[in-house]
Amino acid sequence: EIPDATVARLPEYLRTLSRLAEDGVPSVSSEELAAAVGVRSAQLRKDLSHLGSYGVRGVGYDVETLALEISRALGLTEDWPVAIVGMGNLGHALASYSGFVTKGFRIVALFDDDPALVGERVVDIAIRPLAELDDKHAVDPISIGVIATPAQAAQAVCDRLVGAGISSILNFAPAVLSVPAGVDVRRVDLSTELQILAFHAQRKALA
Amino acid sequence: EIPDATVARLPEYLRTLSRLAEDGVPSVSSEELAAAVGVRSAQLRKDLSHLGSYGVRGVGYDVETLALEISRALGLTEDWPVAIVGMGNLGHALASYSGFVTKGFRIVALFDDDPALVGERVVDIAIRPLAELDDKHAVDPISIGVIATPAQAAQAVCDRLVGAGISSILNFAPAVLSVPAGVDVRRVDLSTELQILAFHAQRKALA
Numbered sequence: 001e002i003p004d005a006t007v008a009r010l011p012e013y014l015r016t017l018s019r020l021a022e023d024g025v026p027s028v029s030s031e032e033l034a035a036a037v038g039v040r041s042a043q044l045r046k047d048l049s050h051l052g053s054y055g056v057r058g059v060g061y062d063v064e065t066l067a068l069e070i071s072r073a074l075g076l077t078e079d080w081p082v083a084i085v086g087m088g089n090l091g092h093a094l095a096s097y098s099g100f101v102t103k104g105f106r107i108v109a110l111f112d113d114d115p116a117l118v119g120e121r122v123v124d125i126a127i128r129p130l131a132e133l134d135d136k137h138a139v140d141p142i143s144i145g146v147i148a149t150p151a152q153a154a155q156a157v158c159d160r161l162v163g164a165g166i167s168s169i170l171n172f173a174p175a176v177l178s179v180p181a182g183v184d185v186r187r188v189d190l191s192t193e194l195q196i197l198a199f200h201a202q203r204k205a206l207a
Numbered sequence: 208e209i210p211d212a213t214v215a216r217l218p219e220y221l222r223t224l225s226r227l228a229e230d231g232v233p234s235v236s237s238e239e240l241a242a243a244v245g246v247r248s249a250q251l252r253k254d255l256s257h258l259g260s261y262g263v264r265g266v267g268y269d270v271e272t273l274a275l276e277i278s279r280a281l282g283l284t285e286d287w288p289v290a291i292v293g294m295g296n297l298g299h300a301l302a303s304y305s306g307f308v309t310k311g312f313r314i315v316a317l318f319d320d321d322p323a324l325v326g327e328r329v330v331d332i333a334i335r336p337l338a339e340l341d342d343k344h345a346v347d348p349i350s351i352g353v354i355a356t357p358a359q360a361a362q363a364v365c366d367r368l369v370g371a372g373i374s375s376i377l378n379f380a381p382a383v384l385s386v387p388a389g390v391d392v393r394r395v396d397l398s399t400e401l402q403i404l405a406f407h408a409q410r411k412a413l414a
């Protein structure tokens with residue numbers, strides 16, 4: 001059983017490893033990889049031991065091998081079809097973000113209830129009304145639903161996604177969603193990052 | 208010295224406490240608060256002890272008091288003027304996100320180099336060319352810069368912000384920024400959340 005805190009760090013390790021691989025770096029020490037992500041090297045070794053990944057004393061980890069082991073543990077070697085509901089400003093930014101495609105997340109459907117948006121093509125996919133979710137899911141099954149609607153629409157949209165059989169949801173709307181057991185919801189709040197910056201800025205000012 | 212991992216969890220505790228306060232709940236046990244955030248209660252007690260916040264055995268924590276202690280530790284009782292550079296899809300979504308204002312982050316300036324966007328008003332602030340950064344910062348000092356430009360413009364924009372004296376940067380562009388010592392950069396990668404969802408979805412499928 002891999003602890004949640006470890007799972008949350010794996011994408012960070014992978015991002016650093018991908019950069020090293022792009023730069024042609026063959027191996028990396030646990031100290032170096034830990035420093036790049038901002039954890040202690042003992043924590044990194046403990047995290048990676050959950051995957052059965054061990055470095056070689058004095059040499060460290062092989063970059064390509066470790067990146068593949070983490071990708072496999074995260075399920076990134078598979079195909080993850082994603083649907084975005086709510087194609088306003090945020091939906092448009094998410095649909096065209098290159099960072100999704102490079103990790104195996106394939107945008108397959110875009111939904112919005114605004115008739116003025118229906119039919120518009122973004123990343124070569126036509127925006128459809130949410131009423132067409134079941135038809136689309138039947139043809140090209142959706143693994144992950146992303147909610148980028150206003151808060152008051154979020155629960156109803158979530159119910160539609162869960163009703164269609166989608167059990168992984170990424171929610172951007174500032175609303176707490178209630179879901180049945182077996183459905184995973186992750187909530188993104190970009191103000192969290194600003195709060196961490198504020199913490200460090202305040203400490204700098206006080207120092 | 209508060210560990211980074213603790214700092215990263217404080218906004219989560221605060222979000223749950225704010226919800227409890229809205230619902231008029233007077234106190235919360237460490238088990239209950241820990242479960243809402245997804246950590247063990249021993250970890251929560253350890254995190255809060257760094258702030259000098261202790262619960263009362265058998266009663267737990269006072270919701271209002273703990274929320275204020277965390278807000279103060281994060282510096283949220285102060286005013287944090289924020290500037291956004293890059294007013295495309297993401298910039299528009301960030302500028303109008305209500306989740307910033309409620310935590311004390313005040314959007315004071317919006318910049319974009321596209322002449323077609325300059326002059327447009329978003330949340331009643333006019334988009335200005337980045338060349339006007341120094342004038343704006345002199346009149347209404349900016350604490351945090353948010354970069355929502357394409358990757359290839361990100362380093363140059365970062366240099367402009369740092370050159371103006373801004374030492375806290377939130378970067379959305381998929382580019383690694385190099386900054387002088389004393390400048391904090393936090394990077395947001397929304398694919399991280401999708402990877403964590405993929406991890407849990409894969410385990411459900413294998414179970």
Ligand SMILES: NC(=O)c1ccc[n+]([C@@H]2O[C@H](COP(=O)([O-])OP(=O)(O)OC[C@H]3O[C@@H](n4cnc5c(N)ncnc54)[C@H](O)[C@@H]3O)[C@@H](O)[C@H]2O)c1
Nearest residue numbers: 086088089090112113114149150153173188189190300304
């Ligand atoms: N969590 C964060 O950090 C963060 C950051 C920015 C924005 N947001 C949130 O993301 C959401 C979207 O923000 P935005 O700036 O893109 O808003 P927006 O108004 O530009 O877009 C919302 C879109 O949702 C559509 N919509 C509304 N109800 C719908 C329904 N029932 N079914 C399908 N589509 C529906 C609208 O037609 C619109 O196109 C908001 O809730 C905002 O608060 C969150």
Ligand SMILES: NC(=O)c1ccc[n+]([C@@H]2O[C@H](COP(=O)([O-])OP(=O)(O)OC[C@H]3O[C@@H](n4cnc5c(N)ncnc54)[C@H](O)[C@@H]3O)[C@@H](O)[C@H]2O)c1
Nearest residue numbers: 093097293295296297319320321356357360380395396397
């Ligand atoms: N990190 C994440 O999770 C995430 C998610 C979505 C998008 N993004 C990234 O955010 C960025 C913005 O995405 P978008 O969809 O809003 O793109 P966009 O093309 O809609 O907007 C980019 C804006 O930046 C402006 N710009 C370009 N160069 C500039 C400069 N030198 N100075 C000032 N403004 C400049 C453009 O005029 C444009 O308005 C992209 O880099 C994208 O990859 C990141």
